[in-house]
Amino acid sequence: MKPVSRRTLDWIYSVLLLAVVLLSWGYVIYASTVAAQRQLRKEYPDKIFG
Structure with missing residues (x-):
């Protein structure tokens, strides 16, 4: 395996x-x-968030 250049x-x-x-x-x-x-579901449990 040959050495790898710095670049x-x-x-x-x-x-x-x-x-x-x-x-x-x-x-x-x-x-x-x-x-x-999660925060939206906790504050607005009757709404549906996709």
Whole structure:
């Protein structure tokens, strides 16, 4: 296995960091929408929220 260049390693680390950031933001957005739906159901139990 030949050695990997520094530029390639930097690119791989950048892509991995971007993936982690995007996944974490996706989780934050998903969790906040779930919490908002629960809160709405608690405050307005007779309404239907899709």
